Amino acid sequence: MGIEVIVEGLTKSFGNQTVWQNVTLTLPPGEVSVMLGPSGTGKTVFLKSLIGLLKPEEGRVMVDGVDMVGGRERDIYETRKLFGLMFQDGALFGSMNLFDNIAFPLREHTRKKESEIRRIVMERMEMVGLLGAQGKLPGEISGGMRKRAGLARALVLDPQIILCDEPDSGLDPVRTSYISQQLIDLNAQIDATMLIVTHNLDIAATVPDNMGMLFRRELVAFGPREVLLTSDEPVVRQFLGGRKEGPIGMAEEKDEATLAAEQFIALDDTPPRIVPQLQPSPGLPPRQAVQRRRARVLAMWDQLPVAARTAIKAGLAPVQEEHA
Ligand SMILES: Nc1ncnc2c1ncn2[C@@H]1O[C@H](COP(=O)(O)OP(=O)(O)OP(=O)(O)O)[C@@H](O)[C@H]1O
Ligand SMILES: [Mg+2]
Numbered sequence: 176m177g178i179e180v181i182v183e184g185l186t187k188s189f190g191n192q193t194v195w196q197n198v199t200l201t202l203p204p205g206e207v208s209v210m211l212g213p214s215g216t217g218k219t220v221f222l223k224s225l226i227g228l229l230k231p232e233e234g235r236v237m238v239d240g241v242d243m244v245g246g247r248e249r250d251i252y253e254t255r256k257l258f259g260l261m262f263q264d265g266a267l268f269g270s271m272n273l274f275d276n277i278a279f280p281l282r283e284h285t286r287k288k289e290s291e292i293r294r295i296v297m298e299r300m301e302m303v304g305l306l307g308a309q310g311k312l313p314g315e316i317s318g319g320m321r322k323r324a325g326l327a328r329a330l331v332l333d334p335q336i337i338l339c340d341e342p343d344s345g346l347d348p349v350r351t352s353y354i355s356q357q358l359i360d361l362n363a364q365i366d367a368t369m370l371i372v373t374h375n376l377d378i379a380a381t382v383p384d385n386m387g388m389l390f391r392r393e394l395v396a397f398g399p400r401e402v403l404l405t406s407d408e409p410v411v412r413q414f415l416g417g418r419k420e421g422p423i424g425m426a427e428e429k430d431e432a433t434l435a436a437e438q439f440i441a442l443d444d445t446p447p448r449i450v451p452q453l454q455p456s457p458g459l460p461p462r463q464a465v466q467r468r469r470a471r472v473l474a475m476w477d478q479l480p481v482a483a484r485t486a487i488k489a490g491l492a493p494v495q496e497e498h499a
Contacts, residue, residue: 176463177205177368178239178257178335180225185234185244187220193392194220198234200387200397202336203471205464207362207369209379209400211414212389213423218372219263221389222338225370226258227251238336256284259334259367261325263341267313273300274309277328284332299327302364303357319350326357336368337361343375351375355382356453363455363462376417380404381453384468388414390423398479399472401490404449405482449486 180202187194194217202208212218223229225236227243236243241254267276274296281292300306303323313321322342329337342358343351355378362369373379379386379400387397390410396403403411413421455462472479472487479487 176335176366179204180336180368180370181235181237182225183235183237185224185231185236187217187224187229187231195389195392195394196233198389198394200394202368202370203385203464203468204368205362205366205462206384206468207358207371207382207464208385208387208397209383210370210372210387210389211374211379211403212372213414214374216389217392218389219340222260222340222370222372225338226255226260256332257335259329259332259337261322261329261337261339261342263344267321267324267328269313272310272312273305273316273324276313276324277309277331280328281331295331296327299330302330302361303327304353318345319347319353322346322350322354323357326354326361330361330365333365334367337370339369339371339373341373341375342371343373343378348377351377356456358382359453359462360456360459362464363459366463376415379415380450384452384464390414399468399475399483399487400452401449401486402480402483405480405486407482449490451490 182198182200182202185198186196198221210218210221220229224231225238225243227236227246231244235245238254239257241250243251243254246254267273268279271279277299278292278296281287281295287295296309297306300309303326305320305323305327308316308320313324316324322345326339326342329339339358342354346354358369358371359382361367371378371382383400385398386400386403388395388403388411395408395410396406404415406412410422412418413423476484
């Protein structure tokens with residue numbers, strides 16, 4: 176089962192620029208979470224802080240008893256092996272074919288025999304639908320295939336925590352749905368704790384159990400996906416509605432005058448429609464996180480906003496109601 180990641184009071188700056196401050200959240204074991212946020216709000220910096228590649232000035236990130244911020248470097252290095260990382264740009268080596276790219280972490284971090292490496296690489300390539308492409312160079316395949324190769328490489332060390340930085344960037348809508356399904360299938364197969372950073376509204380609507388959003392140097396919210404999907408927080412509504420009107424501007428934040436002018440534009444207040452979460456493909460086991468999440472959400476029932484409760488109830492309703 177995946178490992179829980181506990182983030183407490185995390186603050187990160189570069190020089191005198193604070194990227195975000197006092198970020199506190201827990202990634203529940205084996206569940207899939209999404210972090211949203213406009214460009215430049217520090218999502219990638221957040222992922223790098225979770226694995227100890229960047230050092231926030233304050234707070235801690237507890238993984239399997241190790242603080243990835245202030246712990247001993249040797250412990251951090253060992254704990255990092257529990258993570259699988261899929262980078263924003265794929266980060267494949269251009270001169271290596273896909274097989275060697277995907278085998279790289281195994282050759283680097285383990286003493287496995289070549290035959291064993293071959294078995295693992297082929298298995299992961301099959302998982303992401305890349306069998307047959309092992310001899311191709313990254314420059315010879317499509318962006319979608321490169322993404323999947325990056326995912327396969329993130330999987331070779333059997334990670335218990337998977338971090339994906341914008342798995343959809345550069346993909347068309349169809350490829351994006353494929354990768355969404357692949358992430359859910361992966362979760363059903365290995366029950367790893369997953370955090371996906373994305374701007375993509377389809378992924379946000381269909382993939383995660385939990386959702387959070389970074390904006391203006393703060394974590395706006397983090398919780399069961401229904402909480403954000405029904406939130407009346409203007410910045411969340413604007414982002415999830417993909418609208419121009421609202422607090423988010425081209426330079427991330429709008430000035431007061433623009434905001435004041437927009438007070439006169441009627442925002443549509445039709446409640447957001449919540450689409451069902453993706454299910455694992457036929458033939459795969461059910462996601463083990465589903466039962467755990469259900470118990471977790473029921474335990475926090477009293478703290479949830481009414482709109483979120485209504486949405487959760489609708490989601491838990493027996494299937495026949497959907498046909499009624
Ligand atoms: N190593 C660094 N040194 C200095 N500043 C940095 C460094 N890495 C990131 N930043 C700054 O931190 C801020 C957040 O960057 P980050 O890449 O995390 O944004 P993001 O939310 O991932 O954006 P996008 O959605 O465009 O990928 C930016 O202002 C960026 O310039
Ligand atoms: Mg980024």
